[in-house]
Amino acid sequence: MNRKKAFLDVAVSLCPYCGAPYVDASWYIIALGSDVDCGSCGRTWNPKSYTSDRILVAFELDESGTVVSVKKERQIADCVI
Numbered sequence: 001m002n003r004k005k006a007f008l009d010v011a012v013s014l015c016p017y018c019g020a021p022y023v024d025a026s027w028y029i030i031a032l033g034s035d036v037d038c039g040s041c042g043r044t045w046n047p048k049s050y051t052s053d054r055i056l057v058a059f060e061l062d063e064s065g066t067v068v069s070v071k072k073e074r075q076i077a078d079c080v081i
């Protein structure tokens with residue numbers, strides 16, 4: 001069966017104080033460059049400066065648009081900012 005796919009570009013960051021991992025939409029991390037409050041250690045940091053990876057996530061959908069599976073589509077080369 002040929003399913004439809006939708007994609008999301010995400011950036012992975014690690015808290016520089018405690019190493020807690022974060023994943024968010026790349027437009028939010030890279031374009032906006034917003035600070036985050038770490039849910040683990042409580043310190044504030046900027047994930048744009050600590051992006052460790054950037055990938056394209058593929059959502060496989062059924063005919064009605066319901067997500068059937070999620071997988072890594074590919075790495076995005078310009079993850080280093």
Ligand SMILES: [Zn+2]
Pocket residue numbers: 015016017018019020038039040041042043
């Ligand atoms: Zn932290």
